[in-house]
Amino acid sequence: MGDDITTVSVHVNLTVPAEVTDAINNPDHKWIAVCMGTGCTSSASTELHKALREQLDSHNLNGQVEVRRTGCFGFCEQGPIVVVYPGETFYTRVKPQDAKAIVEQHILGGQRLDRLLFHDPATNAVAESWHKMSFYGKQKRVVLQNCGIIDPENIDHYLAKEGYLGLHKAVTEMTPQQVIEVVSKSGLRGRGGAGFPTGSKWATARQAPGTSKYVICNADEGDPGAFMNRSLLEGDPHCMLEGLAIAGYAVGAKQGFVYVRAEYPLAVERIQKAIQASRERGLLGPSIFGSDFDFNIEIRLGAGAFVCGEETALMQSIEGRRGMPKPRPPYPAQKGLWGQPTTINNVETLAWVPLIIRQGSEWYANIGTNTSKGNKTFALTGKVNNTGLVEVPMGTTLRELVFDIGGGIRDNRKFKAVQVGGPSGGCLPAEYLDTPIDYESLQAAGSMMGSGGMVVMDERNCAVDIAHYFLSFTQAESCGKCPPCRAGTKRMLEILERIKLGQGEPDDVDRLEKLANTVKIGSLCGLGQTAPNPVLTTIRYFRDEYMAHITEHRCPAAACQALITYEIIDACNGCTLCARLCPSNAISGERKQKHVIDTKACIRCGVCYDSCNYNAIIVH
Amino acid sequence: MISTEILAKYPRGDRGFLIPILQEVQELHGYVSPDAVDEISAFIGVSPGEIFGVASFYAAFRFTKPGKHIVKVCRGTACHVRGSSRILEMVERELKVKAGETTSDGLFSLERIACFGCCALAPVVLVDKEVHGRMSSTRARRLLTQYGGTHGPEEG
Numbered sequence: 001m002g003d004d005i006t007t008v009s010v011h012v013n014l015t016v017p018a019e020v021t022d023a024i025n026n027p028d029h030k031w032i033a034v035c036m037g038t039g040c041t042s043s044a045s046t047e048l049h050k051a052l053r054e055q056l057d058s059h060n061l062n063g064q065v066e067v068r069r070t071g072c073f074g075f076c077e078q079g080p081i082v083v084v085y086p087g088e089t090f091y092t093r094v095k096p097q098d099a100k101a102i103v104e105q106h107i108l109g110g111q112r113l114d115r116l117l118f119h120d121p122a123t124n125a126v127a128e129s130w131h132k133m134s135f136y137g138k139q140k141r142v143v144l145q146n147c148g149i150i151d152p153e154n155i156d157h158y159l160a161k162e163g164y165l166g167l168h169k170a171v172t173e174m175t176p177q178q179v180i181e182v183v184s185k186s187g188l189r190g191r192g193g194a195g196f197p198t199g200s201k202w203a204t205a206r207q208a209p210g211t212s213k214y215v216i217c218n219a220d221e222g223d224p225g226a227f228m229n230r231s232l233l234e235g236d237p238h239c240m241l242e243g244l245a246i247a248g249y250a251v252g253a254k255q256g257f258v259y260v261r262a263e264y265p266l267a268v269e270r271i272q273k274a275i276q277a278s279r280e281r282g283l284l285g286p287s288i289f290g291s292d293f294d295f296n297i298e299i300r301l302g303a304g305a306f307v308c309g310e311e312t313a314l315m316q317s318i319e320g321r322r323g324m325p326k327p328r329p330p331y332p333a334q335k336g337l338w339g340q341p342t343t344i345n346n347v348e349t350l351a352w353v354p355l356i357i358r359q360g361s362e363w364y365a366n367i368g369t370n371t372s373k374g375n376k377t378f379a380l381t382g383k384v385n386n387t388g389l390v391e392v393p394m395g396t397t398l399r400e401l402v403f404d405i406g407g408g409i410r411d412n413r414k415f416k417a418v419q420v421g422g423p424s425g426g427c428l429p430a431e432y433l434d435t436p437i438d439y440e441s442l443q444a445a446g447s448m449m450g451s452g453g454m455v456v457m458d459e460r461n462c463a464v465d466i467a468h469y470f471l472s473f474t475q476a477e478s479c480g481k482c483p484p485c486r487a488g489t490k491r492m493l494e495i496l497e498r499i500k501l502g503q504g505e506p507d508d509v510d511r512l513e514k515l516a517n518t519v520k521i522g523s524l525c526g527l528g529q530t531a532p533n534p535v536l537t538t539i540r541y542f543r544d545e546y547m548a549h550i551t552e553h554r555c556p557a558a559a560c561q562a563l564i565t566y567e568i569i570d571a572c573n574g575c576t577l578c579a580r581l582c583p584s585n586a587i588s589g590e591r592k593q594k595h596v597i598d599t600k601a602c603i604r605c606g607v608c609y610d611s612c613n614y615n616a617i618i619v620h
Numbered sequence: 621m622i623s624t625e626i627l628a629k630y631p632r633g634d635r636g637f638l639i640p641i642l643q644e645v646q647e648l649h650g651y652v653s654p655d656a657v658d659e660i661s662a663f664i665g666v667s668p669g670e671i672f673g674v675a676s677f678y679a680a681f682r683f684t685k686p687g688k689h690i691v692k693v694c695r696g697t698a699c700h701v702r703g704s705s706r707i708l709e710m711v712e713r714e715l716k717v718k719a720g721e722t723t724s725d726g727l728f729s730l731e732r733i734a735c736f737g738c739c740a741l742a743p744v745v746l747v748d749k750e751v752h753g754r755m756s757s758t759r760a761r762r763l764l765t766q767y768g769g770t771h772g773p774e775e776g
Contacts, residue, residue, distance in 0.1 A: 042738060042744075043753065076738075077740045223735070224700075225735060225739055226739075227738070227739055262680060263735070263736055264737060300639070302680075303639055303642075303643065303678035303679070303681065304678050304680035304733075319636055320635040320636050320638030320666075321674060324677075381740060383701060383702075387698070422697070455698055469697070473734065581758070583713055605709055605710065605713070606703070607706075
């Protein structure tokens, strides 16, 4: 593959050493993948990688078995993940001290280590290989295809996976108009939230007059509960860079920016290394592939302002200003960064672009539903058994996501709702589990696609508390420019606060709805326009729960601190741990005797509940 | 000069680099001091007031010297539904500070972050750059003890 490219372009060094091509593409290659995503490195996968290297060394197997640091497999919950090839044996929660057994028993002895295999709680079965697990069963990894396979810090690995062939094709065989046409025809829509057609965005920026144009990758994944972009950037940074370069070629930009959150240090480091490697190979810089297309990419780090995910605010931030949104029109595609036509696309949108250019618009248009094409990645978290990063075709139902891939609800509790689309989205109850995931269906249900955060809640999560949680987030992140958002979210939050305290007034729910609609209509940017969604959907689907707080001063889910009581039940064996930890000395009892909580002195901090080893404390 | 070496890397008078400069200054010194703001002001040609206006807009910038260890409690959605509010409350109580403050002995600064993106390991607490997943109020308390914090009764 590498050799073909070198013959067509003398200006770029795309040669991939034969041993790398073999390591990546030969199914018989012997190697061990160790996940080096943020999730797994937080669970000591760096030490594990080192231990595996040492074990192989001590058995003189270096050179025969490769240990590769890869990106995220998505099953972060079960990390650190190790996969042994050939055979795709998928080991979970692997510790550095397991390295010896992996090398001696599996590699040398040919014996699988059953204790490290994943025991599926839903089916009670043991999954011996990657693709036989229910978590992966309904997933289709396309945009994530390289994550977990290639070493993200080795550009040769990406090249061996046909990387930069999309850029090559675009620059050497297509006009910018043809690139835009292919992207338009594919039906690709923005993956950052609103789902605007990517091709139209590019066409507007291409036609807009300007002395210089810019393209920006929006990697300011600020939605709490979302980490799709982080995983993609950590696992396969080049695919985003290639997509951004193609966008630059299509709209006529020479300069690209990646605006990424500073909270993602590992992603930042990998993008930096990827940019450097691409420059060294001539894939970024002047006269790419010998053409007259010059293109460079710079990184800008976000500084902890959620509103900077909004495109006009993001551009203000790059210009060195307070990240406050501007009215649209003019749209960034007409007048953006420094007043010049600017295209802003989400990481995942850009990651699809090289694939679409390489494989054609029809290939892409065949995945998904009529109006929502392709696959979408989601961060599936909360109260499901299998949490992690997943990729499914558009049109997959919420039920398939939560119960088949997610393996159902933890601790055999009951499903209550799923929050789709982060603070801008909505809480959908069980009746909506059969909703297909596409832009229109989610919007009709009062939610939105958003960037892909999907937080599952069980009966122990309170609808009022969740609405309060999201609104306190958006209220704090409101930039303060327009009054409906600045004052409206504040007033809404005050009402929610008193409902949570059991001090709500009978008209409060109506008042909230009225205010919410005003904030939605009157706000300048997406933050304010969507901030009321979690409140409106929880009222729509869980009005009874609001009323229980207001009229009965009761939190049915036993989650609102002011309205709950902790109680010690007969399972207590008098270990005294809770009594010693209680910050308000509200727990008393003799050693080896059942303890009692003085509800008047109790501050309901939950320390006893968290610390009890005998499940002897209940909350109601 | 506080930020000479940092400023030398950037073009003079280009406001577009204001935020990267502020980030580097904070990375080096732990916070953005009034003196640093004055130096940056002279370098890029924007008033100190406006630089402070920009910096204070972004949650990431600190204007006072942080403690020896920075404890960050993640308040993302996944962490919230798994009880992170109880963890934050416990840390506030143990350290006797609110989020955004530093303990009087200068050992800890406590911060809340919107989301660290480690949602599968929720709830998450960071101490300096170390990520600690699957926390509970009890585990977080033990974690503080490892860094020399908390004085309350021992477990066991």
